[in-house]
Amino acid sequence: MNGPTVRDVAQAAQVSLATVDRVLNNRGGVSAKVVDRVKAAVAQTGYVRNLAAANLSRRRVYRFCFLVPSGDTGFVALLHAALAQEQKRLMKKQILLQIVPTKAFDVEDQVAALRNLDCDAVAVMASEAPEINEEIAALHASGVRVLSLVADLPGSRRDTYVGPDNVMAGRTAAEFMGRFTGNRGTVLMIAGSLAARDHSERLLGFRMVMQERYGGCTLLPAGQGGDDADRVERIVLDAAREQPLVGVYAIGAGNRGLIRAIKTLDPKPVTIVHELTPTSREALRNGTFDLVIDQNIRAGVVAAVKIMRDLTENATPPADAGKIKLNIYSRENIQ
Template identity: 70%
Template sequence: MTSPTVRDVAALADVSLATVDRVLNNRKGVSAKAIAKVRAAVAQSGYIRNLAAANLSQRRVYRFCFVVPAGDTGFIALLQNAIEAQRSHLMQRQILIQIVPTRAFDVAGQVAVLRSLDCDAVALMVSESPEIQEEVSRLMAAGIQVVTLVADLPQSGRSAYVGIDNVAAGRTAAEFMGRFVHGAGPVLMIAGSLTSRDHTERLMGFRLVMQERFETLGLLPVVEGSDDATTVERLVLAAAAAQPLAGIYAIGAGNRGLVRAVNAITPKPVTIVHELTPTSRAGLRDGTITLVLDQDTLAATAAAVEIMRQLTEGRDLPPDAGKIRLNLYCRENI
């Protein structure tokens, strides 16, 4: 017995082959009634699509978007450079990449961008909010696969997450903070924004370990630096003026301001930051920064592209498809 074909689906649905093709490829220009008829015919016939063969024969072009913050922070620049570095290679594989910038932590602006997308799949680095989650659900319902990047949105119904385990990253930072700090003293925690899930997860992991094993150090209330170097510098100097700091855990960006502030403090606190950027690398070399927790942006963006392709083709993902390794850097191994 032969397997059902698209012609069988078209006959059952009483529509053209072109309409079936549009529905199967999530293209526009099809009425809701026709979509329902095609989907019902697919279920009735038992039609199973060989997407890999279809894409090969049709030379399908994939259209993937990366929605990431704009700005000149070191990590964002590395992320965008990693995407750009793959563009030519991906074009040879019929994969077109578009970078769509947004303002960091600007929920309204991010929602507007999500509503304007026209692509097969999208990788998002956005804030966590009910409005964003609603837009992710809408994109998924429209047939656009959604992958979260760096910061997860687990309640949104997204297809996959690509990034490090941020709770484990925070716990790791606390383990080293507790070992590096000698004696008692307060530790300052600086997040970019608590609307960003990666920041809140790192903060949670950090607090748990500090409270479990290093409670004598004490934690100051977390402050938000908006990933802005000037704001971070001001917050660090204000905290240091109130009392000597034993340690600083910088959860987000703005490390140029952090370095300027730490260089003005005597004695220098143990300082742990995220992402190996030119600023944090220089800070490691001159002793301003003690430890850097880094995620490989090239590995993350490459994984995001591959996952978007597999999802678009209807393939199942392995459980660890989006897991990115956490790397640790000190002065001696950069």
């Protein structure tokens, strides 16, 4: 069970997180009356400081959190690896980076994690839901700067978004799908969850281009695989039993199951997926996948940290600071 946080102290003392930080670190600029109130709130809540972090330096120590899905495969594994690498690098720059894992597509778990944050800024990769927006609003009100990561949350009070243009990613996938299939046949779309804005936006972009330019193709209703390999495999096989598939557009994770299903189909459908992982890289090399649309997640992590530092210092980051470019890989340009 998580203990009391700085946010709890701030709420009990009825002051901002910045004021609590000044009192705890003896930075001055706070009246004696408020100092006493904060100290009383510390005693009341039972808050215990992270002395290891506080004693790193007398200079400002930044505390940044990344609230992201847990997992050890695919894109999520690459994300965690990039974050772990940044953790080590940033320690020398007085930045403490905490990884807060949550269950993918589980709004209740994500809300609980948001409520227990203790940081100056947070990058959030979460589902789009009213409950999430409420927690982000609470963080914003308490002085915590909030970024949405990979999947935007435009209906929330987040400060900015760091990630690719997911509508453009879907449109790009559709352009190649339409050309590769010769504008005819049935195409299956598979998302992880339609509650994830990055997935829903990719589907939107994909449908737009297919309807605009490739009306000869029939789009099946999008399946939701929950980023689970077995579920993705069943979705493909069930669809293929009903009609031949000329194309499969897979938006989320679960590519191991997709590969198993594709290998049973003859003729093989054109298969376009997202994120260059060890699994998708090998599938490109052996011809199972035809195209991978990738975002550079390390660049995303680095950009998010830079933006969080700017916002924490009340500086305005460049308008395009959070834009992450898309890369397109085929068997011919994969390393």
